[in-house]
Amino acid sequence: xxxxxxxxxxxxxxxxxxxxxxxxxxxxxxxxxxxxxxxxxxxxxxxxxxxxxxxxxxxxxxxxxxxxxxxxxxxxxxxxxxxxxxxxxxxxxxxxxxxxxxxxxxxxxxxxxxxxxxxxxxxxxxxxxxxxxxxxxxxxxxxxxxxxxxxxxxxxxxxxxxxxxxxxxxxxxxxxxxxxxxxxxxxxx
Numbered sequence: 798x799x800x801x802x803x804x805x806x807x808x809x810x811x812x813x814x815x816x817x818x819x820x821x822x823x824x825x826x827x828x829x830x831x832x833x834x835x836x837x838x839x840x841x842x843x844x845x846x847x848x849x850x851x852x853x854x855x856x857x858x859x860x861x862x863x864x865x866x867x868x869x870x871x872x873x874x875x876x877x878x879x880x881x882x883x884x885x886x887x888x889x890x891x892x893x894x895x896x897x898x899x900x901x902x903x904x905x906x907x908x909x910x911x912x913x914x915x916x917x918x919x920x921x922x923x924x925x926x927x928x929x930x931x932x933x934x935x936x937x938x939x940x941x942x943x944x945x946x947x948x949x950x951x952x953x954x955x956x957x958x959x960x961x962x963x964x965x966x967x968x969x970x971x972x973x974x975x976x977x978x979x980x981x982x983x984x985x986x
Contacts, residue, residue, distance in 0.1 A: 841969055842969060843967055843968070843969060844967065844968060844969070844970070844971040844974040845965050845966070845967045845974070846965065846966055846974045846975050846977075846978035847963060847964060847965035847966070847978065848963075848964055848965075848978060848981075848982050849957065849961055849962070849963055849964075850883065850961070850962050850964055850982070850985055851960050851961045851962075852879040852882065852883075852960060852962070876956060876959045879956075879959075879960065879962065880954060880956060880962065883954055883962055883964065883985055884954065886981075886984045886985050887949060887952060887981075887984075889945060891984055892945045892948050892949060893941070893945065895948065895977055895980055895981075896944060896945065896948055898980075899973045899976060899977060901944075901948055901968070901973070901977075902941070902944040902945075902948070951966055951967050951968060952964070952965070952966050952981065953965045953966075953967070964978075964981060964982075964985065965978070966978045966981060
């Protein structure tokens with residue numbers, strides 16, 4: 798029985814393929830480059846500012862803190878306690894003060910801002926979606942709570958090791974980003 802010869806690709810055939818489809822390759826490259834350049838100018842800019850925060854075990858040995866937090870020996874539990882301490886610094890009052898101070902809270906568009914015809918269309922679409930089971934209305938979420946949650950999602954906390962955390966804030970204005978990060982750092986100390 799004869800064995801089938803294996804197909805191989807040599808340099809001449811590869812050059813032939815590239816030369817045959819060079820116009821498609823060139824056009825695709827130009828279109829992708831133009832798309833990415835347009836996206837770089839059209840998409841909103843985001844700025845990120847960050848700092849590293851270290852919480853040492855001595856903090857938990859303070860007599861005042863020891864009364865509230867039981868002594869822990871597990872490194873994972875200590876890391877969890879440290880991250881929890883950082884997150885507890887982001888109280889609703891603190892988030893509200895930052896949101897108001899730097900005008901980060903953006904009120905959601907109310908139904909009053911929409912034209913009457915569009916308002917009716919939206920309400921009909923919502924009722925139709927509820928009937929079909931495609932839409933479930935929010936259960937009375939106030940605008941400030943949504944804005945607070947949005948602000949909290951811009952603050953990120955990552956652990957670098959057991960004692961050090963990377964805390965960052967992302968926003969579209971570089972000056973506000975830096976000032977909010979300074980406020981978070983001051984609050985987390």
